[in-house]
Amino acid sequence: xxxxxxxxxxxxxxxxxxxxAVVRKGEQEYDYGFIGFKDGWRGLVEGATVPLxxxxxxxxxxxxxxxxxxxxxxxxxTENGVRRIKENLAKYEVDAxxxxxxxxxxxxxxxLYEEYGIPCVGVPKTIDNDLxxxxxxxxxxxxxxxxxxxxxRLHTTAESHMRVLVVEVMGRHAGWIALHSGLAGGANVILxxxxxxxxxxVCAWVTSRFKASYAPIVVVAEGAMPKDGDMVLKDATKxxxxxxxxxxxxxxxxxxxxxxxxxxxxxTVLGHIQRGGTPSAFDRWLATRFGLHAIDAVRxxxxxxxxxxxxxxxxxxxIADATAKLKTVDPELYKEVGVFFG
Ligand code: F6P
Numbered sequence: 001x002x003x004x005x006x007x008x009x010x011x012x013x014x015x016x017x018x019x020x021a022v023v024r025k026g027e028q029e030y031d032y033g034f035i036g037f038k039d040g041w042r043g044l045v046e047g048a049t050v051p052l053x054x055x056x057x058x059x060x061x062x063x064x065x066x067x068x069x070x071x072x073x074x075x076x077x078t079e080n081g082v083r084r085i086k087e088n089l090a091k092y093e094v095d096a097x098x099x100x101x102x103x104x105x106x107x108x109x110x111x112l113y114e115e116y117g118i119p120c121v122g123v124p125k126t127i128d129n130d131l132x133x134x135x136x137x138x139x140x141x142x143x144x145x146x147x148x149x150x151x152x153r154l155h156t157t158a159e160s161h162m163r164v165l166v167v168e169v170m171g172r173h174a175g176w177i178a179l180h181s182g183l184a185g186g187a188n189v190i191l192x193x194x195x196x197x198x199x200x201x202v203c204a205w206v207t208s209r210f211k212a213s214y215a216p217i218v219v220v221a222e223g224a225m226p227k228d229g230d231m232v233l234k235d236a237t238k239x240x241x242x243x244x245x246x247x248x249x250x251x252x253x254x255x256x257x258x259x260x261x262x263x264x265x266x267x268t269v270l271g272h273i274q275r276g277g278t279p280s281a282f283d284r285w286l287a288t289r290f291g292l293h294a295i296d297a298v299r300x301x302x303x304x305x306x307x308x309x310x311x312x313x314x315x316x317x318x319i320a321d322a323t324a325k326l327k328t329v330d331p332e333l334y335k336e337v338g339v340f341f342g
Contacts, residue, residue, distance in 0.1 A: 008040030008105030012139030013279035014287035021291025151185025168250030171221030
């Protein structure tokens, strides 16, 4: 049995821990051979491979990024993409694929399995934590930790200068990072993509915070939108999955706050810092368990499935269940956190 492994979409801390666990258990327990495909689906379409065996995965557990590389290549938008994938699977004698990715990468895996019978097992990753059917994706805990530390640091400088500090965090469709880091970091306003925000209300919270003689921290997810306007974008170019490059709302909001309240407002965009570096202990634990269960799904011939965390158990769910609908922040949960605004 030869198993192909690829990592697609935005990188996230814990990808290497999955690769290590898949290879370690597959080779040691089941005597499988492995081959890595470089840069997500691009490697499989173009036949770009990386040798993968136990020596190749030694020492990678705490390393961020992915030893296989990643890209947002969509084989369904690439000329003869599926035909080339099939040819390369035959050429490299690959019997099964482990695809590690988010909504887009797993959406491709689900389609390849359902429409072309390509045997895929999915492993969910994204710092955004917006994949359905799993309680958590690895990478999220690390990102929340990084954002929380940044908010903690920004409190002291905001208070020294009595400035509003707007912190823009990642979160395209879901505000999980904003919500968790904002709550953990004691933010005074948290804005998420799921709920359009009212700039006047934000300014009222900012003003009331200054009355308590502290400087406010406003956490805004990059995908958050004002009530009476569109998404603020610096760059409307789309990737091959149709996503625009986000970021800009933080800067826009700081200008609005400054103009309306007369208080100095500055922005910090955390950007890719949230995705970089070593994974947290929780993410190493989750990614490793996902990897161990993914190779078991391959052994069982349970294709078209994704490993998922439900409670403390790792279960298998149809990949399509995870990609059909995103897991977004429940309005009730957002309301619960609102007691700390202002
Ligand atoms: O999907 C994860 C994510 O980090 C999003 O939060 C963000 O919008 C996007 O990736 C950024 O992608 P890129 O690194 O391609 O700019």
